[in-house]
Amino acid sequence: MPINAEAPTAMTQAARRGRGRPRRSENPKQDEILRAALRAFAQGGYEGTNLRRIAADAGVDVALIAHHFGSKLGLWKAVVDSLAARRLTAGEGGTASAEVSDLADRVRHALRRLIQVNSDMPELGMLVSQEMHQAGERRDYLYEHLIRPHHDLLMPLIREAIAAGVIRPQDPEMLFFLLVTSISTSMAIRPLIARFLEAAGSVDHFRDALEQSVMANVLAV
Numbered sequence: 001m002p003i004n005a006e007a008p009t010a011m012t013q014a015a016r017r018g019r020g021r022p023r024r025s026e027n028p029k030q031d032e033i034l035r036a037a038l039r040a041f042a043q044g045g046y047e048g049t050n051l052r053r054i055a056a057d058a059g060v061d062v063a064l065i066a067h068h069f070g071s072k073l074g075l076w077k078a079v080v081d082s083l084a085a086r087r088l089t090a091g092e093g094g095t096a097s098a099e100v101s102d103l104a105d106r107v108r109h110a111l112r113r114l115i116q117v118n119s120d121m122p123e124l125g126m127l128v129s130q131e132m133h134q135a136g137e138r139r140d141y142l143y144e145h146l147i148r149p150h151h152d153l154l155m156p157l158i159r160e161a162i163a164a165g166v167i168r169p170q171d172p173e174m175l176f177f178l179l180v181t182s183i184s185t186s187m188a189i190r191p192l193i194a195r196f197l198e199a200a201g202s203v204d205h206f207r208d209a210l211e212q213s214v215m216a217n218v219l220a221v
Contacts, residue, residue: 029066032058037079042123045130046076046138077141083124084146087117088153104166104221110157111214114179118187119207125184151176168220179214186210 030169040049051072055062069075118124119146129145131138158176161167169176186193187210199209 034082037074037075038123042126107161115211118184122187
């Protein structure tokens, strides 16, 4: 029976809570399905992915997907909710250093966390890029559950840093989207970049090189 699009799933509710560490499912098979679905949706897009492929990759019967998520759209939304919870928690970790008096250090910490979360979830940028050029329910869902919360979390720090001269003078909204898209895309296409940049052959070395470049181009101090 398809999931009612208006009824929030358990994963949606967890993302909306927005505070604390995202809880893992008590059902390990459900976690396997979400991981397999993330890979499939990121690589093939929504239309190019079918539930049987996801079930095979997760090592479960396809009926189990219907049992836990109700439909393909329900599973896709659960994947987005899971990413949103992980990203928001990481973002809170990046801005939780507000007690640090040095504003430049707070910005550096937030940028490192942004790079780290995209390094840990390279499928994030791929999934977003698959959907954002197509108007409709899925793009709206990404905006409300994944993009907007992260934007609202980071913007106060970005605005404060620009006003204080810690970040080079520029439009804060443009900077946010430039940072988010460039970092997530860079992590997603790291194997391609490795053909031009030796450091990209290693995740750790590439993360360090990306951090150095972002800091040099963003910070004014």
